[in-house]
Amino acid sequence: MLLEVLLALVLGAVVLLVLRRSKAAVLKTEDGWWGAGSPPAGAEDESIRPFRVETSREEIEDLQRRIDQTRPVPSLEDSQFNYGFNSTYLQKVAAYWRNEFNWSKQVDKLNQYPHFKTKIEGIDVHYVHVKPKNLPEGRTAVPLIMVHGWPGSFYEFYGILPLLTEPANADDVAFEVICPSIPGYGFSEAPRKKGAWTRLGVPQARAAGVAIANMRLCSGRPGFNSVCAARVFLKLMRRLGFGRFYAQGGDWGWQITTNMAQLDPTAVKGLHINFAPVENVGPLVILSILLGRRFPGLFGFTELDVKRLYPRVEKMLVEPLKETGYFHIQATKPDTAGRGLNDSPVGLAAYILEKFSTWTDHEFRNLEDGGLERKFSLEDLLTNVMIYWTTGSITSSMRFYKENFAKGFYPPHARIPVTVPTGVAAFPNELMHTPKLWAKQKNHKLKTYTTMARGGHFAAMEEPGLMAQDIQKFIKVVEGKK
Amino acid sequence: RQRLTEELDRPKLQLLALSSVGIGLTYFLVWRRKAKKSIPLGDGWWGHGQQTLRDDNKIYPFKVETSEDEINDLHRRIDQMRYTEPLEDCGFQYGFNSNYLQKVVSYWRNQFDWKKQVAKLNEYPHFKTNIEGLDVHFVHVRAPHRPGQKVLPLMLVHGWPGSFFEFYKILPLLTDTKDDLAFEVICPSIPGYGFSEAPHKQGFCSLDAARIFLKLMERLGFNKFYLQGGDWGSLITTNMAQMKPQCVSGLHLNMLAVTKGGVGMLLSLIIGPYLPFLVGFTREDVRRLFPYFEKNVYDLLMESGYMHIQGTKPDTAGCGLNDSPVGLAAYILEKFSTWTDRKNRDLEDGDLEKKYSLDDLLTNVMIYWTTRSIIPSMRFYKENFKTNPQNRVDARTGIFVPMGHAAFPNELMHCPLPWARWRFKDIRSYSYMPRGGHFAAFEEPRLLAEDFVKFVRKVEGKKR
Numbered sequence: 032m033l034l035e036v037l038l039a040l041v042l043g044a045v046v047l048l049v050l051r052r053s054k055a056a057v058l059k060t061e062d063g064w065w066g067a068g069s070p071p072a073g074a075e076d077e078s079i080r081p082f083r084v085e086t087s088r089e090e091i092e093d094l095q096r097r098i099d100q101t102r103p104v105p106s107l108e109d110s111q112f113n114y115g116f117n118s119t120y121l122q123k124v125a126a127y128w129r130n131e132f133n134w135s136k137q138v139d140k141l142n143q144y145p146h147f148k149t150k151i152e153g154i155d156v157h158y159v160h161v162k163p164k165n166l167p168e169g170r171t172a173v174p175l176i177m178v179h180g181w182p183g184s185f186y187e188f189y190g191i192l193p194l195l196t197e198p199a200n201a202d203d204v205a206f207e208v209i210c211p212s213i214p215g216y217g218f219s220e221a222p223r224k225k226g227a228w229t230r231l232g233v234p235q236a237r238a239a240g241v242a243i244a245n246m247r248l249c250s251g252r253p254g255f256n257s258v259c260a261a262r263v264f265l266k267l268m269r270r271l272g273f274g275r276f277y278a279q280g281g282d283w284g285w286q287i288t289t290n291m292a293q294l295d296p297t298a299v300k301g302l303h304i305n306f307a308p309v310e311n312v313g314p315l316v317i318l319s320i321l322l323g324r325r326f327p328g329l330f331g332f333t334e335l336d337v338k339r340l341y342p343r344v345e346k347m348l349v350e351p352l353k354e355t356g357y358f359h360i361q362a363t364k365p366d367t368a369g370r371g372l373n374d375s376p377v378g379l380a381a382y383i384l385e386k387f388s389t390w391t392d393h394e395f396r397n398l399e400d401g402g403l404e405r406k407f408s409l410e411d412l413l414t415n416v417m418i419y420w421t422t423g424s425i426t427s428s429m430r431f432y433k434e435n436f437a438k439g440f441y442p443p444h445a446r447i448p449v450t451v452p453t454g455v456a457a458f459p460n461e462l463m464h465t466p467k468l469w470a471k472q473k474n475h476k477l478k479t480y481t482t483m484a485r486g487g488h489f490a491a492m493e494e495p496g497l498m499a500q501d502i503q504k505f506i507k508v509v510e511g512k513k
Numbered sequence: 514r515q516r517l518t519e520e521l522d523r524p525k526l527q528l529l530a531l532s533s534v535g536i537g538l539t540y541f542l543v544w545r546r547k548a549k550k551s552i553p554l555g556d557g558w559w560g561h562g563q564q565t566l567r568d569d570n571k572i573y574p575f576k577v578e579t580s581e582d583e584i585n586d587l588h589r590r591i592d593q594m595r596y597t598e599p600l601e602d603c604g605f606q607y608g609f610n611s612n613y614l615q616k617v618v619s620y621w622r623n624q625f626d627w628k629k630q631v632a633k634l635n636e637y638p639h640f641k642t643n644i645e646g647l648d649v650h651f652v653h654v655r656a657p658h659r660p661g662q663k664v665l666p667l668m669l670v671h672g673w674p675g676s677f678f679e680f681y682k683i684l685p686l687l688t689d690t691k692d693d694l695a696f697e698v699i700c701p702s703i704p705g706y707g708f709s710e711a712p713h714k715q716g717f718c719s720l721d722a723a724r725i726f727l728k729l730m731e732r733l734g735f736n737k738f739y740l741q742g743g744d745w746g747s748l749i750t751t752n753m754a755q756m757k758p759q760c761v762s763g764l765h766l767n768m769l770a771v772t773k774g775g776v777g778m779l780l781s782l783i784i785g786p787y788l789p790f791l792v793g794f795t796r797e798d799v800r801r802l803f804p805y806f807e808k809n810v811y812d813l814l815m816e817s818g819y820m821h822i823q824g825t826k827p828d829t830a831g832c833g834l835n836d837s838p839v840g841l842a843a844y845i846l847e848k849f850s851t852w853t854d855r856k857n858r859d860l861e862d863g864d865l866e867k868k869y870s871l872d873d874l875l876t877n878v879m880i881y882w883t884t885r886s887i888i889p890s891m892r893f894y895k896e897n898f899k900t901n902p903q904n905r906v907d908a909r910t911g912i913f914v915p916m917g918h919a920a921f922p923n924e925l926m927h928c929p930l931p932w933a934r935w936r937f938k939d940i941r942s943y944s945y946m947p948r949g950g951h952f953a954a955f956e957e958p959r960l961l962a963e964d965f966v967k968f969v970r971k972v973e974g975k976k977r
Binding site: 039067079093097100101102106107108109110114116117118121126150164221222223224254350352354355356357359360361362363364365366367368369370371372373374376377378379381385423426427430433 | 586590593594595597598599600601602603605607608609610611614712713715716813815816817818819821822823824825826827828829830831832833834835836837839840841843844847885888892895956
């Protein structure tokens with residue numbers, strides 16, 4: 032046994048040394064145009080227009096009417112949240128939404144921070160811009176862009192914004208925060224153009240140098256994917272006058288901010304992420320999966336790492352399969368998947384809030400109420416749902432999945448490392464767990480890796496205090512080193 | 514002398530031991546093979562709460578009905594549809610095209626006559642009967658007794674997202690024939706689909722549906738009958754043949770799912786494209802199977818998103834569809850477009866009306882809409898995938914009743930004869946159909962009926 036382990040280690044080391052080429056590669060991208068028809072002649076309108084979220088009596092009455100028209104189907108006996116959103120609890124949520132939820136009040140809450148819109152690559156990009164109010168003399172606010180994911184929105188950050196812009200501790204850094212909406216989500220306009228692909232046969236693919244590992248052998252222009260979003264957000268920051276800034280993200284926000292750091296490493300001073308799935312499974316990762324349980328110390332695996340990764344088949348195959356149905360249908364037939372949800376608010380709420388339950392803690396699947404109100408208030412949860420509902424953006428939000436997986440699971444940016452200082456906040460109930468070793472494979476300048484005390488996928492909304500603390504810790508390490 | 518005896522005894526003993534082991538082993542293998550010819554029936558109760566009363570064996574006539582309220586409610590919801598613009602030039606690649614959907618919806622709102630369709634549904638007699646705690650719905654079509662005609666009983670089982678209505682075009686071709694053979698047909702609705710009550714307990718899978726349908730045939734007085742099915746119908750009828758092979762005269766399927774892969778399959782995939790005849794493939798098999806990766810893995814991945822979400826979170830997936838008729842129509846009709854011919858994905862209208870009329874398509878959708886059965890219909894996927902389908906008792910058991918397969922060219926998966934032989938031990942007929950896709954009975958009723966009758970004649974011929 033020991034001999035085999037030693038051999039495996041030696042082999043692994045050799046493979047590592049031989050295969051690991053320091054890629055100083057920078058992610059390349061072309062410009063895009065996502066508006067209707069063809070781009071007009073002349074320069075783009077770069078003005079920044081203030082924006083206010085608004086509502087109307089009609090909007091609220093229409094919502095209430097539709098909630099009243101819900102046709103509930105009882106869940107199977109004792110099935111809790113194992114078949115999806117439990118019907119009995121859904122009726123309670125719908126009743127609250129119909130009778131107690133005050134959308135006008137929530138709209139005022141949304142407008143407490145200034146919103147803006149500006150046209151980039153043919154579409155209106157929405158963002159919230161929060162400046163610290165009481166900055167002491169001689170101090171400047173550190174610019175930070177925070178990017179949301181699916182099925183979230185800029186609203187997820189409303190709990191953490193005060194902690195970052197008006198930190199209680201005098202030592203802490205005060206941030207000037209930009210929270211954009213990904214195009215196709217909420218108040219950002221949806222791209223109109225799709226990806227243009229031509230299928231290649233295997234011999235042509237080989238000739239074109241396209242990796243056979245890609246599921247789809249094709250060449251062409253991508254649709255609006257994370258790299259495009261990253262490019263758009265880089266343009267946004269530049270337009271706002273930020274030459275260098277920090278970036279924070281989870282879920283799609285992780286992918287987009289990572290792409291931003293890959294596209295323009297000089298602009299991104301530091302990258303803080305709370306989600307870091309492995310895209311490029313190299314020999315070291317494989318080795319750690321095989322031997323990590325027996326020899327955790329060898330790979331720097333903590334107790335949490337071992338608990339989250341083993342038993343292998345259950346944690347790395349069965350669990351992900353159980354939770355990725357939405358991903359599969361959205362990455363293939365988004366227009367079909369979103370169609371009904373845009374007419375039925377209760378259907379939309381069930382679809383979105385199921386994630387807020389299960390992705391906060393998998394054990395919540397066994398609770399009658401999905402444990403939804405343990406970590407979130409119905410008011411906050413429904414405000415997020417209303418952002419999808421009032422803008423009719425559920426379908427365009429789903430299309431993002433298809434555009435990102437058009438080239439399979441191994442697009443060019445998955446192979447390029449991140450060379451800006453990175454901090455990882457590893458929340459214990461995150462969907463996919465990434466040990467420090469794995470994070471280091473992609474993020475070559477990993478400055479901080481924190482195993483957080485509690486929290487799941489929607490970390491900023493669920494544990495804003497813990498998240499803010501870790502961001503401060505990360506910033507201090509990066510700035511301190513300067 | 515004692516020494517000799519001792520020495521002789523040992524080899525003798527060894528011989529005795531070996532032969533008894535050998536006999537035992539042979540007996541065991543033979544016995545096992547014999548026992549494997551059927552799977553256990555099991556039992557179940559799917560009603561509310563605890564089982565209190567015994568099954569009421571009565572059969573009640575049933576009429577499909579509608580009301581002004583129902584139609585007005587539908588119209589109101591269609592009017593409330595909130596349109597989302599599709600991407601430019603995307604055809605059906607992102608799912609049901611929103612532009613074409615508006616045309617379908619406009620027809621549904623202004624021209625589709627549900628009352629007329631309900632009358633059409635009621636042209637055949639419907640019934641309901643309570644089995645294992647659930648009201649099971651079925652259509653029962655008798656053949657007009659012509660002199661000299663042999664009438665054989667037959668059950669047709671539908672799949673998802675279809676219904677008993679898919680068989681309405683093939684029914685006259687099977688029941689009202691002019692020659693010596695006709696059929697008396699039972700078209701049930703799978704519990705949870707359409708007018709059949711949905712199970713209230715967890716765990717209702719195809720084995721349970723099969724058992725319930727066997728009980729139905731028994732209750733109707735049929736002790737030997739034919740079975741035909743595609744999609745879930747294919748699995749359910751196969752299970753029925755496994756549970757009570759003595760009751761099944763013949764099993765005709767238009768869809769075969771390959772569950773057992775293994776070395777044989779791998780070998781045939783590697784050798785098949787180059788030396789097809791070596792692995793039992795015909796030229797047509799090669800044409801339909803290869804390039805394997807693209808047609809069977811990539812395409813399947815592209816098309817199985819619905820299966821993945823329904824197999825894990827059916828209550829979430831169906832929730833919005835039960836409030837939005839337009840959403841329901843898009844979800845269901847996307848399948849009628851893509852599973853009829855995958856090339857339809859590139860077309861703006863998905864070529865939906867090439868093979869089907871909007872009236873027929875929307876009638877099928879209305880069956881899901883008016884009965885609110887989209888969620889229970891989706892739960893069937895989860896219940897069947899709960900245990901690894903490859904390890905379930907029916908996947909490990911063969912099928913010994915006479916079987917016939919109609920292989921339609923645009924079916925989702927192609928199953929060549931050598932692969933079908935792994936599980937079906939008595940294949941009497943295997944036909945390459947000239948055209949048609951997944952919804953064979955709906956799209957090509959004449960072709961399917963012809964092949965089915967051809968199969969039955971072969972089986973009946975052998976009986977004489």
